Amino acid sequence: MKFSTEIQVRFADMDAYGHLNHATFFTYLETARTIVFRNIFLDLMAKGHLLMVVKAECQYKHPIGPADRSIVSMQAEEIKRTRFTLSYQIHDGEGTIFAEAKTVMICFDEQRGKPVAIPLQLREAITQV
């Protein structure tokens, strides 16, 4: 996959089963997105353009424990006028895949109260080779 970033695993991310709580996998994806596209993300936010998830799904393959390394790799899957799909793998960089996931994203104009066409800088960033 095109983009990869390591997520700092926190003790508090674990739940009483001793593993990363299943909801927090989505937090890892979000953290990866906002790190990889950091400047664009912050620019859009300053303009009141919110990158919102309209659909999210995750298949859990292997639990993540407090001693595991966690890397999120991602790439754009499909880019339409106002929405795009990112697909992800959460893995340890050594062959263990923790999860596979997808999110469908829109860029929402807070003031006008509706989605806008995906900004060019974002479109270019997610499709770059």
Place this chain on the structure above:
Amino acid sequence: MKFSTEIQVRFADMDAYGHLNHATFFTYLETARTIVFRNIFLDLMAKGHLLMVVKAECQYKHPIGPADRSIVSMQAEEIKRTRFTLSYQIHDGEGTIFAEAKTVMICFDEQRGKPVAIPLQLREAITQV
């Protein structure tokens, strides 16, 4: 749907967009499951049988703000020998649907390191009319 429970919306559940963070929707589903099936859930946990999510998906319809009421309704969709699917609606009880979601669950025996047949008490609870 068969089972409903209200989730206490916390200020800290919101993110910098001012809405419930998208990952936290899954926390709401989990909280609803563990409240509705509370005794079974705690019994299973005491025995080292972990109710684990193997697949989760959510479609986001409407943002949840700090002043909103949030109710999770759910029902069993499909029950196989070792896994079952729950479907959910998160809504405000007055016609606004915030999200629709599904989770595929297994019951995992921590000591033996593998899924077990869904315990009878759980099977009965999720299929009860």
Place this chain on the structure above:
Amino acid sequence: MKFSTEIQVRFADMDAYGHLNHATFFTYLETARTIVFRNIFLDLMAKGHLLMVVKAECQYKHPIGPADRSIVSMQAEEIKRTRFTLSYQIHDGEGTIFAEAKTVMICFDEQRGKPVAIPLQLREAITQV
């Protein structure tokens, strides 16, 4: 103490030790504050007046597990012109005290970038008998 509210204990609030994560005790206090003073809190927020914690402290007496009930009781300790202190007890309503805590709060005007005198409606609410 004058004000009490029950906090919905979530499975995800626990950490890998199987107990409520110590940071989440402060989330429980915040949740209690925003429920007890709900209308005032939402009003202030709408005006860009943020209720901010400038100091927080907690003494942990007893761990909170996934099966425990958790009630936050609180009262105002000291009210100055621009800041006030709330003291709290987190307990189960049956004699077990989980924690004792204090927060010093200010009301911060986001636009002017500085604290304001505690609004009258809030001052009255926290001192009411």
Place this chain on the structure above:
Amino acid sequence: MKFSTEIQVRFADMDAYGHLNHATFFTYLETARTIVFRNIFLDLMAKGHLLMVVKAECQYKHPIGPADRSIVSMQAEEIKRTRFTLSYQIHDGEGTIFAEAKTVMICFDEQRGKPVAIPLQLREAITQV
């Protein structure tokens, strides 16, 4: 201060005020502790010796936003037989101090249900020059 580690700031750590939620400052301290003393922390956990916070306090100096860098520096303040105090600074590495904090910690033997003398490896680690 003797030990420093950078904490990966997550978008989801922010609350509806647009800043790091005040409870999450304590998560940052915990994350820093478990990174700096990682091997000892994981060893103790494997033995059922839980590093627990019995008292925590934080003074908030400056809000942390989604674009900020966050570094936790810490050092041991006082080391008794069964408890020790860590003091912390959360800062950006360029002169802005976000918070100053302290935690009093014990090492709790889960099976025996009581605190134990601070293990030698931990005592040495926190006092090392």
